[in-house]
Amino acid sequence: xxxxxxxxxxxxxxxxxxxxxxxxxxxxxxxxxxxxxxxxxxxxxxxxxxxxxxxxxxxxxxxxxxxxxxxxxxxxxxxxxxxxxxxxxxxxxxxxxxxxxxxxxxxxxxxxxxxxxxxxxxxxxxxxxxxxxxxxxxxxxxxxxxxxxxxxxxxxxxxxxxxxxxxxxxxxxxxxxxxxxxxxxxxxxxxxxxxxxxxxxxxxxxxxxxxxxxxxxxxxxxxxxxxxxxxxxxxxxxxxxxxxxxxxxxxxxxxxxxxxxxxxxxxxxxxxxxxxxxxxxxxxxxxxxxxxxxxxxxxxxxxxxxxxxxxxxxxx
Amino acid sequence: xxxxxxxxxxxxxxxxxxxxxxxxxxxxxxxxxxxxxxxxxxxxxxxxxxxxxxxxxxxxxxxxxxxxxxxxxxxxxxxxxxxxxxxxxxxxxxxxxxxxxxxxxxxxxxxxxxxxxxxxxxxxxxxxxxxxxxxxxxxxxxxxxxxxxxxxxxxxxxxxxxxxxxxxxxxxxxxxxxxxxxxxxxxxxxxxxxxxxxxxxxxxxxxxxxxxxxxxxxxxxxxxxxxxxxxxxxxxxxxxxxxxxxxxxxxxxxxxxxxxxxxxxxxxxxxxxxxxxxxxxxxxxxxxxxxxxxxxxxxxxxxxxxx
Numbered sequence: 001x002x003x004x005x006x007x008x009x010x011x012x013x014x015x016x017x018x019x020x021x022x023x024x025x026x027x028x029x030x031x032x033x034x035x036x037x038x039x040x041x042x043x044x045x046x047x048x049x050x051x052x053x054x055x056x057x058x059x060x061x062x063x064x065x066x067x068x069x070x071x072x073x074x075x076x077x078x079x080x081x082x083x084x085x086x087x088x089x090x091x092x093x094x095x096x097x098x099x100x101x102x103x104x105x106x107x108x109x110x111x112x113x114x115x116x117x118x119x120x121x122x123x124x125x126x127x128x129x130x131x132x133x134x135x136x137x138x139x140x141x142x143x144x145x146x147x148x149x150x151x152x153x154x155x156x157x158x159x160x161x162x163x164x165x166x167x168x169x170x171x172x173x174x175x176x177x178x179x180x181x182x183x184x185x186x187x188x189x190x191x192x193x194x195x196x197x198x199x200x201x202x203x204x205x206x207x208x209x210x211x212x213x214x215x216x217x218x219x220x221x222x223x224x225x226x227x228x229x230x231x232x233x234x235x236x237x238x239x240x241x242x243x244x245x246x247x248x249x250x251x252x253x254x255x256x257x258x259x260x261x262x263x264x265x266x267x268x269x270x271x272x273x274x275x276x277x278x279x280x281x282x283x284x285x286x287x288x289x290x291x292x293x294x295x296x297x298x299x300x301x302x303x304x305x306x307x308x309x310x311x312x313x314x315x316x
Numbered sequence: 317x318x319x320x321x322x323x324x325x326x327x328x329x330x331x332x333x334x335x336x337x338x339x340x341x342x343x344x345x346x347x348x349x350x351x352x353x354x355x356x357x358x359x360x361x362x363x364x365x366x367x368x369x370x371x372x373x374x375x376x377x378x379x380x381x382x383x384x385x386x387x388x389x390x391x392x393x394x395x396x397x398x399x400x401x402x403x404x405x406x407x408x409x410x411x412x413x414x415x416x417x418x419x420x421x422x423x424x425x426x427x428x429x430x431x432x433x434x435x436x437x438x439x440x441x442x443x444x445x446x447x448x449x450x451x452x453x454x455x456x457x458x459x460x461x462x463x464x465x466x467x468x469x470x471x472x473x474x475x476x477x478x479x480x481x482x483x484x485x486x487x488x489x490x491x492x493x494x495x496x497x498x499x500x501x502x503x504x505x506x507x508x509x510x511x512x513x514x515x516x517x518x519x520x521x522x523x524x525x526x527x528x529x530x531x532x533x534x535x536x537x538x539x540x541x542x543x544x545x546x547x548x549x550x551x552x553x554x555x556x557x558x559x560x561x562x563x564x565x566x567x568x569x570x571x572x573x574x575x576x577x578x579x580x581x582x583x584x585x586x587x588x589x590x591x592x593x594x595x596x597x598x599x600x601x602x603x604x605x606x607x608x609x610x611x612x613x614x615x616x617x618x619x620x621x622x623x
Contacts, residue, residue, distance in 0.1 A: 136561075250473075268473075
């Protein structure tokens with residue numbers, strides 16, 4: 001219920017916000033068009049109607065899944081964005097995998113041996129990961145791996161294969177080499193976040209009675225860590241990661257711009273430059289929708305992982 | 317100041333071990349050498365930024381001396397005017413050292429300015445929310461919740477798309493992004509402090525609500541605000557740089573560090589690294605030092621972690 005309200009409010013804010021941005025007609029109409037042609041253009045795009053009417057039309061169409069046609073491409077904005085979505089999703093998923101696969105082991109290690117040099121450098125690294133502006137790291141990676149060493153390509157997406165109806169580039173070497181740098185770049189921030197969460201969680205869990213009990217039972221240390229510790233640190237990690245997945249998608253705007261990755265974010269930035277109103281509105285609406293959806297999913301996952309939440313709900 | 321003087325006096329008289337909160341805070345803070353180093357770096361960077369017109373070798377805005385003939389000189393080459401560009405020049409022929417010092421000034425100004433405004437707004441709303449409770453509280457906090465469920469970059473992006481480029485607009489966007497963090501933090505602290513006896517006695521004395529809120533409640537909630545404030549300023553600087561890089565934040569006429577990096581990005585593939593690399597390092601050093609200080613402040617000011 002609240003989620004629906006958020007979507008509606010956001011649609012209004014986004015629409016009225018974008019409505020205020022410069023006049024797209026100025027950019028789209030060629031300079032030598034006369035007054036009559038201009039007016040035709042304005043009429044054909046529905047820009048002559050009052051604001052509220054435009055908003056009403058927008059909403060009634062949006063419910064049917066039509067977010068308007070792009071001014072520039074003359075195609076439905078929704079289709080254009082959905083067309084770019086797999087690229088962004090692939091990037092975000094690969095980044096998330098990198099963050100989890102490297103973040104949790106490193107974080108647990110740092111939590112188990114907080115005084116060792118290795119974990120201190122892991123923690124310093126994670127401060128760096130937090131502090132470094134993503135786009136600059138991206139530029140540095142291009143400079144190092146593409147310009148100086150020439151190991152990885154700097155832009156684009158490379159070979160794509162159609163798998164399950166979606167173009168995916170990770171399964172070929174060429175595609176993988178293209179996806180590697182942007183994904184690592186996008187993952188860095190989340191990676192340091194996962195490290196910190198996993199470390200904090202591990203340190204907290206280690207002092208709990210059930211760990212002492214497990215030790216007293218004579219369980220192997222690896223078993224204790226892999227099962228008893230892991231299970232308990234996963235709760236905060238999953239919550240944050242779920243919430244952060246949306247963040248990844250949003251942040252991919254930056255990474256995509258740096259690496260010229262043909263995703264939704266790049267489309268947004270290009271459209272802002274062209275004042276292509278329907279695409280901007282459609283992108284923001286999709287993102288808002290995505291966020292509301294993710295929040296819902298996280299809540300559900302959370303109650304599966306943590307029985308206490310379920311119990312509370314039943315009581316209340 | 318007086319408490320420090322007072323302390324030194326006490327020490328001279330042989331009362332060692334007497335600790336005022338400020339002194340304990342300082343000695344705790346100084347235990348971490350990295351944080352102290354961070355603090356001094358910030359100090360130097362701030363000094364550079366404030367003194368920019370006096371320190372910078374050339375004036376990057378002075379069109380009379382900036383020449384396109386100087387553009388993209390490698391570090392160490394001499395410019396037309398004879399000045400040696402120690403870190404090279406950018407695409408418009410500006411000396412990188414000077415451009416960076418001025419850029420630092422803009423980045424820091426926008427970051428700190430927006431941080432302070434956001435803090436003021438956040439404090440007002442958070443305190444009011446905690447003190448008034450009831451409906452006001454739930455409405456404010458619902459707004460905060462909703463806003464915080466969206467990532468900062470997205471909110472800033474939406475705002476800047478709407479508002480357009482410009483210093484004032486960038487600041488507005490950064491304030492809108494940040495205020496909710498402050499509001500939530502101070503509300504949390506204020507809710508705890510509210511139940512303390514001193515507030516109760518202030519209420520019994522019949523003091524006005526404003527007085528209680530700002531003179532009694534606020535000073536006792538400031539410690540976490542300082543921590544959030546430092547972290548947020550670092551965040552704001554980084555966010556501003558990112559937005560400027562995307563071509564949304566600061567206008568070309570007032571190049572912040574992010575803008576400088578973005579200008580250099582076009583030349584990176586041809587190996588002209590210095591235009592992007594050096595402003596980036598300056599940005600990095602600034603943000604890392606602020607975060608180091610903030611990290612330490614959190615440890616020191618957090619009562620739960622105190623021995």
